[in-house]
Amino acid sequence: MTEIRHIVFDIGKVLIHYDPHLVFSRFIPDETERNWFFENVCTHDWNVEQDRGRSWEDAEALAIKTHPGHEENIRNFRRYWHEMVPHAYEDSVALMKRLIDKGYDVTMLTNWAKDTFKEAQARFPFLAWPRGVTVSGEIGLIKPDREIYEVHARNFGLEPAASLFIDDSLKNVEAARAAGWQAVLFEGAAKLEEDLRGLGVRV
Numbered sequence: 001m002t003e004i005r006h007i008v009f010d011i012g013k014v015l016i017h018y019d020p021h022l023v024f025s026r027f028i029p030d031e032t033e034r035n036w037f038f039e040n041v042c043t044h045d046w047n048v049e050q051d052r053g054r055s056w057e058d059a060e061a062l063a064i065k066t067h068p069g070h071e072e073n074i075r076n077f078r079r080y081w082h083e084m085v086p087h088a089y090e091d092s093v094a095l096m097k098r099l100i101d102k103g104y105d106v107t108m109l110t111n112w113a114k115d116t117f118k119e120a121q122a123r124f125p126f127l128a129w130p131r132g133v134t135v136s137g138e139i140g141l142i143k144p145d146r147e148i149y150e151v152h153a154r155n156f157g158l159e160p161a162a163s164l165f166i167d168d169s170l171k172n173v174e175a176a177r178a179a180g181w182q183a184v185l186f187e188g189a190a191k192l193e194e195d196l197r198g199l200g201v202r203v
Contacts, residue, residue: 008152094189149179
């Protein structure tokens with residue numbers, strides 16, 4: 001296996017906590033009703049299109065047209081987005097910092113809407129520590145599409161075989177491997193450190 005020289009972090013649920021229930025437990029206290037809302041109105045697939053680059057205005061208009069009785073909560077998704085990302089995972093951030101300090105080439109590759117990522121950058125200064133980031137909403141591609149891995153590698157001059165991708169989504173990890181990268185599934189900072197050591201990474 002090629003020695004790892006480049007380490008690429010996902011961000012959401014790897015470095016920063018994300019949970020829309022934190023907001024909507026206030027607006028829709030009943031868990032069954034709240035789950036229905038996420039499964040039928042502001043769904044995962046609906047939100048992913050913002051990660052791909054669709055504007056929130058267009059997203060809201062589409063959802064409101066389909067579910068007019070839920071207009072207020074549809075708008076609440078973007079309105080209170082900042083409460084869905086309440087804190088960083090300090091142990092993960094510390095591990096990333098150690099890797100940078102040891103001389104590894106660290107970058108980030110994330111599915112994230114363009115405007116909300118700018119908000120995250122303002123709130124979490126550590127997002128500026130790595131050499132750079134590919135944000136899906138800025139380039140119109142999302143994981144697990146193979147092309148986003150190829151674009152990231154090309155833009156940052158990475159050798160895929162010498163690159164390690166870290167993501168909390170198994171399908172994104174598998175897609176990175178299919179693109180010729182090494183990859184590990186994130187299951188907490190302690191497990192990640194163990195995985196890195198097993199791959200010969202100095203931590």
